[in-house]
Amino acid sequence: MPEGHALHRLARRQQHQFGGQRLAVSSPQGRFGPEAAILDGLVFADAEAWGKHLIYRFDDGPEDRRAPRLVHIHLGIYGAFTEEALPMPAPVGQIRLRMVGEELGIDLRGPNACELYTPEDLAALVGRLGPDPLRADADPEPAWSAITRSRRAIGSLVMDQRVIAGIGNIYRAEVLFRAGIDPLRPGTSLSRDEFDAVWADLVLLMPIGMQTGRIHVIRPEDDHGPPSYAPNRPRTYVYRRAGEPCRLCGTPILWRELEGRNLFWCPACQH
Known part of the structure; x- marks a missing residue:
């Protein structure tokens, strides 16, 4: 989708x-x-x-x-x-x-x-719908309120369209990695600083995807190493890289199913 x-x-x-x-x-x-x-x-x-x-x-x-x-x-x-x-x-x-x-x-x-x-x-x-990071009128406060009141996994909440609109599996996996957040943590454990970092990253990254037509999430200093998970697909930190070494620490990337969707994360970099 x-x-x-x-x-x-x-x-x-x-x-x-x-x-x-x-x-x-x-x-x-x-x-x-x-x-x-x-x-x-x-x-x-x-x-x-x-x-x-x-x-x-x-x-x-x-x-x-x-x-x-x-x-x-x-x-x-x-x-x-x-x-x-x-x-x-x-x-x-x-x-x-x-x-x-x-x-x-x-x-x-x-x-x-x-x-x-x-x-x-x-x-x-x-x-x-939750706030849409690509809209100039987006107010992140309802998303923060919904996440901090829930014990569902953060990885589920971030992709719930009632919490944040427009987020899919790739952005979910990648922004949580970039923020160092374990996607299995309950929403109630998220600090305001962590939420603000995730929201700011979405506001930064999603317009790039809109402008170019390609999801780009790799920081310049990390833009090397193993290629993307498939031809003509974006190079990612964790998405579709189960079992491969983390680009930052070398730990194998983990996979599991979470509420019917594939979840990818690094157990060492995300806590």
Whole structure:
């Protein structure tokens, strides 16, 4: 599942591609058909991300005084966009949403959610999410409060979208390593200084991922040694490196499952 930086990058890209244009909107698959008919011919006003959620706003131009028509997309594990130059080819496969602008079009396949939203729906969604480190209006205090009141493992809390929005398995593993925090410690054990360090690191690292399209977590002085865990993947400290030596101390990296997700950490550097 894409982490938050990828959704913010996608929102910014689509805003650049379609902002201010009247779009032809359809649902070749049919599952979004009635909703697409409402949006067809409207102006793509803007796109933004909240954690792992993508929100579009459509209206009928600057003089449209009605509430914007909103679309909520959650890609989940299988959702993906493809872009095509115009004229677009005939639809192939299960295309939930097709949007065609002045110069290109995009197809959305396999999302976990693609639905019309009301402003009240959006407010409810945002109310369920923790602060998003990539948003300028993010307030880390609710995340600190949720973590420090819970005895769940810190590694679980950091990746809980109700605590911090947009964090996935890679950022979870890597920021906790960089902060020297054992992911199995209970949330109640986290000090304010430790939390502030983790939050500051997310605010530092996630914009790099959004700008470049690649997660980069290795400090310059550590950017050597074993290659990344797979071709065209980021070099990491612990993620997907179970059994390999820690880049800092040489201790074998550990792995276990935590609440259904793979967890990686160094038992010597993280305590």
